[in-house]
Amino acid sequence: MIEDACAALKAGKFVLLYDFDNRERETDLIIRADAVTPHDVMTMRRDGGGLICTAVHPEAARRLGLPFASDLLKGIGAAEQTGDIPYDRKNHSSFSIWVNHRSTFTGIPDRDRAVTINAIAEQVKRSLNGGGHNFAAEFRTPGHVALLRAADGLLDVRRGQTELSIALAEMAGTTPAVVVCEMLDNDNGLALSKEDAQAYAQKNGLVFIEGQEVLDRWDQIKA
Ligand code: 5RP
Ligand code: CA
Numbered sequence: 001m002i003e004d005a006c007a008a009l010k011a012g013k014f015v016l017l018y019d020f021d022n023r024e025r026e027t028d029l030i031i032r033a034d035a036v037t038p039h040d041v042m043t044m045r046r047d048g049g050g051l052i053c054t055a056v057h058p059e060a061a062r063r064l065g066l067p068f069a070s071d072l073l074k075g076i077g078a079a080e081q082t083g084d085i086p087y088d089r090k091n092h093s094s095f096s097i098w099v100n101h102r103s104t105f106t107g108i109p110d111r112d113r114a115v116t117i118n119a120i121a122e123q124v125k126r127s128l129n130g131g132g133h134n135f136a137a138e139f140r141t142p143g144h145v146a147l148l149r150a151a152d153g154l155l156d157v158r159r160g161q162t163e164l165s166i167a168l169a170e171m172a173g174t175t176p177a178v179v180v181c182e183m184l185d186n187d188n189g190l191a192l193s194k195e196d197a198q199a200y201a202q203k204n205g206l207v208f209i210e211g212q213e214v215l216d217r218w219d220q221i222k223a
Contacts, residue, residue: 002217005209006172014043015168016183016201016208017161018194023087023211026050026182027197028161032169033177034121038110040179041117045110047200050182052113053146054120055162057169057176061096061149063127064135068149069095094150094162100143107144116145117179124177148180155218164214171217 008015012035018027029048031040044052056066070092073079083089100107101116119138126133150166151158165178183192183200192200201208 002171002209002213004207005168005213008207009168009172009178010174014040014204014206016197016206017164017168017180017211017214018197018208019161019164019211020159023159024191025194026161026191027194027208028165028180028182030161030165030168030178030180032121032174033117033179034125034175036114036117036121036179038114041110041113044179044181047183048181049184049186051146052179052181053148054117055094055148055150055165055178055180056096056120056124057128057166058150058152058154060124060127060176061147064123064133066096066135066147066149068092069097072097088158088160091151091158091160094148094158094160096147096149097141098143098146099139099141100145102138102140113145116143120145120147121175121177125175128176150176155215156222159211159215161211164211167214167218168209171214171221
């Protein structure tokens with residue numbers, strides 16, 4: 001249930017967020033960025049296995065000067081164009097830049113990534129609260145944490161885990177900076193099936209939620 005997902009997110013626990021049967025059909029482990037510990041990064045590496053990314057609210061991205069990677073790469077032949085993504089022809093990917101916190105050494109160990117992720121959350125919070133923020137003073141790019149920029153209009157415009165997780169953070173009243181990591185199947189290398197993701201959630205006492213439930217609540221709030 002959506003209330004359980006919001007409560008878990010608020011409590012700093014992982015939530016398993018499946019998108020849609022007609023989209024990626026993937027489940028991401030998601031967790032609020034300001035609560036992430038090095039152990040959580042290890043859990044995402046071991047039990048998720050996908051990319052560890054931090055999604056941020058579009059208004060924070062604008063204030064912090066975070067671009068879409070597809071805009072930055074314009075002019076390069078391989079640059080992604082709208083229409084390129086097979087499961088979502090209307091939108092482009094939410095990838096922004098990749099960063100390391102300036103205090104990290106290589107940026108990849110669990111501790112380094114947790115430091116970077118926590119600092120991203122702090123910058124997002126400060127930017128939205130009108131506090132002092134200076135992204136360039138805190139981070140260098142390229143780095144080892146991928147930033148995802150949620151679409152303006154969130155779920156009215158795009159329905160990826162990027163927007164779903166930021167919408168959930170808004171519903172939960174937490175800082176809209178959320179770490180997401182796809183769950184892969186260690187036996188066959190494919191996306192973990194919905195059933196296996198549900199079994200993982202049950203075994204570990206975690207909440208599993210589908211994008212449709214988030215979308216239904218979003219529509220209720222907007223009505
Ligand atoms: C980054 C991705 C993942 O699919 C992630 O879930 C965010 O993307 P989207 O918002 O498109 O679902 O591409 O690893
Ligand atoms: Ca996804």
